[in-house]
Amino acid sequence: MTMSEVSASALQGQRVLDLTVNYAAYAGRLLADLGAEVTRVEPPEGSAVRRLGPFATLPGGGRISLAHAFLDAGKHSVVVDRRESQGQELFRNLVRHSDVLIHTPGPEVDLALVEELRTLNPRLIAASITPYGLTGPRASFAAGDLTVLAAGGLLSLGGYQDSEPLAVQGEQAQVASGIFAAVAILAALCERQRSAVGMWIDVSGQECVAFALEDAVPEWYLSQRIRRRLGDASREAGTGVFKCQNGHVSLVAGRLGTAKAFAALTRWIAQSEAPEGTELLMPRWGDIEFRRSPEGIADFGRIFGAFCRSRTKEHLYTEGQARQIAIAPVNTIGELFSDPQLVSNKFFRPVFDHGIGRELLYPGPPYQLSRTPARMRATAPTLGQHNSDLVGNGLSTCAHALGDKNS
């Protein structure tokens, strides 16, 4: 394939002020990777993201936030003490010269302030990322990540049959909100080229989570069935998570138009001389209703379980894929670093971390754009690292408005 030449960054020249205080800071990270100048405007004690886990312990004691390291990579940092009038004036000056402002709920930004800032700079695109959205009866409700996953419905689909509903880690409601905030900001930037007016974007975490309910919504309105969490129980013979010699594998065969894969799977098992393996060649396994019955699910689980127990997940992965079967190892995070595909494509990038004093492996960008590549521009900024740029850019004539650090 002939690739077009690389041009300037997609978002070059766009200035973004980032006042997010949770994992929705990912929105600004995505924009920074695309070339926007994203500036964290921080109070003298630093943004709350600097105090979010997970952490790494430093050799000389203390710890650094790896949430900050990832979510704020490539951003600038200026300290602006908005409790002081000079700090407020400086902040307004920044807003006058900015294209986008992103914030999450907190004492730092209230909605009246957003209104005021939009009057100050009508081209400003303001993005409010909140748990429930800016309107509605629960707009002001307290929330963390787990409660938003609950309100959005995704939590009800996770967990074992005999346990309470369970979430996955990584503040996924906030990450999802950050991604969709970036989507909305970019759509607003496109629209502003025509209208010359910035819009105020309202991103609801609950709505982002409710976007991820798979087939559960039609399951209710078409069939009035409440979808219950299944945990490691299978929804259908041929699909699910199965224990193998050194961990688990995940399999989809038979569902979603993969009838051929189910046939390939049963042939593979039958030819392997696994206990009861030839049972899967019996005609009843061609019947989708049987495969969805408790008996079909249990029989398949027993036979495939025995097949897996004597095989490693690496073996099942490559041998299954060679037979056009959608099977994959259940990797831990550490195992990603040796995944043959990710290694071959040099997905993880070693970047020196000054705090830890050695290289850390960062994920590469989520996508490749041939002309305007996304890439991590720099490691996360130290607090106030870019204060002097403000003075240099004439945004502040008085350095002590930049907060304690710089005065």
Next chain:
Amino acid sequence: MRLTQLRVLDFCWVGAGAFVTRILADLGAEVIKVESNAHPDNLRLSGPYKAGAERLENSGYFASRNSSKKSFALNMTNVQARKLALRLASASSIVTNNFRPGVMDKWGLGYSEIASINPSVIYLSMPMQGARGPHSQFIGFGSTIAALCGLTSLGGFPGRAPIGTGTHYPDHIPNPGHALVALLAAIYHRDRTGEGQYIELAQIESTVNILGPLVLQCSATGESPQRCGNRRLDFVPCGVFPCTLPDTWCAIEVQTDSQWRGLRTALGEPSSLSGHDLLSLAGRMARQEYIEDALKKETRRYYAPVLADLLQRHDVAAAVVNTNADVISDSQLVERQYWQTVQHSEMGELVLNVPPFCAVGEERPTLRAPPLLGEHTYQIAQELLGIGPDDYDRLTKEGVFY
């Protein structure tokens, strides 16, 4: 918020890709879904189904990711069909697919072919593992991608099976979401410069990014994060607690000491939670299991919505664990017009969600019904390809439009 003057020639199907173009369509882009009876979108064959409706037109699953699109029935196994597809591509601003690498090239619809006649085209490919590398031809679904990328290993209890979200999560948020970010950035760039480009989103690379901080943690410490149920390292209690009715639950997050005092007050100062040592985070950390057990006994006395409201009145983060039935009638989502009822000629009333963001002061976009297979074939053939009724009939007989 409107995306106007965009025509998307859409070869995406099944999971993640269909969601990308669905949002574009809902926001006003003209999305032409290329599909055919010879090889229908798997989701048209996957339930839940509307009882009594025509096969291929009865899937609620398909409906949920194909609103507002047009359907062009083009049998890509036919050589003439591929030529027509190339003509449509030359008249489109965006071309999308989530096939395995090589399929579009085989049809003569690779980026270089299309860009040679339509240089400003934005071309999105969403291969599962990327176009290059030893596993580029591997296949998978959202759930196997979640397993491969570490997400599945992070859901569940330590010592029990890894279960992830219980869904094909990468198909629903990270992959369509990231693809939309890339597409819109490319659209913005083209609006300013006239330049098109090629975008590749390898679904595994996109999905790993939603675990970025955990990847750095593992890189820094040498240890993989472990499953830990709903517990956290930074506050206690955090969990999902049973309520009065069977299988009803309330999620509760006590993030600060003052919220802990609020929780106790809300529950009427139960003696089991009154320990002085529990007033501090360190004290609660030390007695996590005790607190969870004691709290369960208290929460069982309440209906879930009553408990969530009670705790909210004391500024404690709490929410009912909404089921798929609950979300549709959830007062917050209803008030914000997140759900729209759309009339479908075969299925009747559909309940679809709008995109999860809006502009203050604007109405939510009005969704159109997902298309019947081939519903817009004649219209598109006539308007975009200049094919008259006679040629249309001939091409239909020849199996090109099928």
